[in-house]
Amino acid sequence: MEAFLAQLTNGLIIGCIYGLMALGLTLIFGVLKVINFAHGEFYMLGAYISYVVSQMLGLHPVLGIIIAVFAVFIIGMITEKALLTPIYENKVDQKDEYALLITFGLSIFLINAALVVFGPYQMSPQPLANGVFDLGVLSVSSGRLYAVILAVILMGITLFIINKTWLGTALRAISQDRDSSTIVGIDAKALGSIAFGIGAAMAAGAGALLAPVFLVFPIMGVVPAIKSFVIIVLGSMGSVKGAIYGALMLGVIESLGVFFLSPSYRDAYSFLLLILILVFKPKGLFGGSQWNN
Amino acid sequence: MLKVEGLTKHFGGTKALNGVSLEVEKQEIVGIIGPNGSGKSTLLHNITGLYLPDKGNIWFEGTDITNLPIDKRARLGIGRTFQNLRLFKLLTVWENLLVPAIQLKKPKKEMEEQAAELLELVKLSHLKNEQAQNLSIGQQRLLEFIRAMMLDSKIVFLDEPTAGFHPNMIQTFIDTLQELNRRGKTFVIIEHNIPAIMEISTRLVAIAAGEVLMSGDPHSVHSNPEVVEAYLG
Numbered sequence: 001m002e003a004f005l006a007q008l009t010n011g012l013i014i015g016c017i018y019g020l021m022a023l024g025l026t027l028i029f030g031v032l033k034v035i036n037f038a039h040g041e042f043y044m045l046g047a048y049i050s051y052v053v054s055q056m057l058g059l060h061p062v063l064g065i066i067i068a069v070f071a072v073f074i075i076g077m078i079t080e081k082a083l084l085t086p087i088y089e090n091k092v093d094q095k096d097e098y099a100l101l102i103t104f105g106l107s108i109f110l111i112n113a114a115l116v117v118f119g120p121y122q123m124s125p126q127p128l129a130n131g132v133f134d135l136g137v138l139s140v141s142s143g144r145l146y147a148v149i150l151a152v153i154l155m156g157i158t159l160f161i162i163n164k165t166w167l168g169t170a171l172r173a174i175s176q177d178r179d180s181s182t183i184v185g186i187d188a189k190a191l192g193s194i195a196f197g198i199g200a201a202m203a204a205g206a207g208a209l210l211a212p213v214f215l216v217f218p219i220m221g222v223v224p225a226i227k228s229f230v231i232i233v234l235g236s237m238g239s240v241k242g243a244i245y246g247a248l249m250l251g252v253i254e255s256l257g258v259f260f261l262s263p264s265y266r267d268a269y270s271f272l273l274l275i276l277i278l279v280f281k282p283k284g285l286f287g288g289s290q291w292n293n
Numbered sequence: 294m295l296k297v298e299g300l301t302k303h304f305g306g307t308k309a310l311n312g313v314s315l316e317v318e319k320q321e322i323v324g325i326i327g328p329n330g331s332g333k334s335t336l337l338h339n340i341t342g343l344y345l346p347d348k349g350n351i352w353f354e355g356t357d358i359t360n361l362p363i364d365k366r367a368r369l370g371i372g373r374t375f376q377n378l379r380l381f382k383l384l385t386v387w388e389n390l391l392v393p394a395i396q397l398k399k400p401k402k403e404m405e406e407q408a409a410e411l412l413e414l415v416k417l418s419h420l421k422n423e424q425a426q427n428l429s430i431g432q433q434r435l436l437e438f439i440r441a442m443m444l445d446s447k448i449v450f451l452d453e454p455t456a457g458f459h460p461n462m463i464q465t466f467i468d469t470l471q472e473l474n475r476r477g478k479t480f481v482i483i484e485h486n487i488p489a490i491m492e493i494s495t496r497l498v499a500i501a502a503g504e505v506l507m508s509g510d511p512h513s514v515h516s517n518p519e520v521v522e523a524y525l526g
Contacts, residue, residue, distance in 0.1 A: 039396075133406055166394040167395050169384065169388050170392055172381070172383070174384065174385060176383060176384070177379060179363070180381065181371060181381075181392065182364040184362050184367060184372075184441070185368045185393045185396045185397075186393065186446045187364050187396060188364065191395070
């Protein structure tokens with residue numbers, strides 16, 4: 001029973017952090033209608049930046065996470081402006097294909113840049129905290145517990161921005177009808193860059209939080225990115241609520257698979273889930289495709 | 294206030310606008326009438342930036358806005374509504390009104406007071422927390438109308454604003470429009486509801502086949518034989 005609870009807790013913790021990443025992906029898709037294939041590499045960038053700040057510069061790991069989030073927010077905005085602007089200026093005919101190829105190219109570029117700068121080695125950043133938090137029937141590593149608390153805080157900040165601020169109202173308006181938002185004076189290009197920056201920053205936050213758990217290396221973002229795609233398909237493309245619930249479900253299903261079946265196929269459980277969802281419920285568990293729900 | 298000169302727009306081989314010239318003075322209410330396909334909406338799309346003209350120029354308060362992006366025109370003070378409603382249907386009535394807030398450098402309290410006052414004017418205050426998609430068509434039209442006012446638009450283009458209105462609502466719309474006009478707003482209205490446009494307009498412009506047929510006092514335009522032949526039958 002104790003081992004089962006430990007796995008379940010672990011699943012919820014990992015699910016929360018995947019939720020952060022998936023929320024970023026769904027935010028970018030909702031506002032820009034772009035599937036960001038470089039999302040995993042923003043996760044990787046976040047992990048490397050937090051590693052550099054905490055290990056190389058010797059600052060506190062929490063500061064590393066905060067710097068990673070802000071740095072990738074800026075990098076995300078610049079990237080969107082530099083690479084995705086042609087879509088909104090009608091300079092490309094096949095907009096979806098262009099977005100897919102350009103973000104895929106960016107992903108390859110960032111992986112190779114990380115290889116050149118840091119090499120192919122796995123690096124182990126300092127955990128957020130040492131020791132174990134005793135909850136009676138089960139114990140949780142303090143590092144993971146702090147990670148999930150920070151993930152929930154970051155998700156909370158994002159949800160607050162989306163639902164309670166004028167920026168969020170404008171972003172939700174753009175996600176529904178970009179042309180109409182410009183008619184009421186919204187600078188959809190500028191706000192689109194901000195949305196991309198926030199989405200990339202959330203991936204970076206997830207990467208920085210999970211870096212001490214899964215280590216830091218150039219292709220570390222590939223599997224989490226695919227899991228984010230699983231989550232947003234599971235939770236219905238573009239649904240904020242779906243991204244959060246989908247992430248928690250994925251985390252739990254993975255952990256239960258590890259407990260009841262085998263730890264060797266941890267990643268296979270999520271892909272099996274993706275196939276089942278696509279076959280039996282192609283619109284996802286939450287039905288709609290609106291970023292606003 | 295607004296000057297359109299020699300506006301021409303083609304769609305493939307079809308000439309939708311053929312050298313349209315038009316001037317609108319501050320605080321006018323200009324009605325535009327014409328048969329379907331005469332170029333009324335195309336003219337409006339060109340002025341508000343949804344289309345770029347092939348030829349011609351548009352000036353707003355002395356600034357050439359011919360190639361300005363839509364959002365910049367809106368922030369200069371050009372608002373509009375659509376023939377086919379373009380509300381943010383999943384946002385609440387209140388949120389629809391506050392979408393432009395992020396772009397304006399106004400205090401939150403001032404924006405909210407403005408939104409509340411506009412809702413009061415069109416008698417929709419009780420629906421402020423309702424999603425826009427749950428409103429009747431008439432209520433949605435009124436909401437789109439006051440949303441266009443939230444930017445402090447100096448001139449507002451209304452494309453068939455009374456289509457789908459309950460008769461009672463037409464009067465609410467006319468009262469609101471005239472009140473806003475008294476406060477200094479300028480309106481250009483495309484409308485097929487002739488009694489309504491005759492009541493509201495201070496000037497009528499008749500368009501046919503992408504050209505301005507006549508512009509002047511609503512009654513003289515309405516009874517002009519050329520206009521009658523082209524549109525009123």
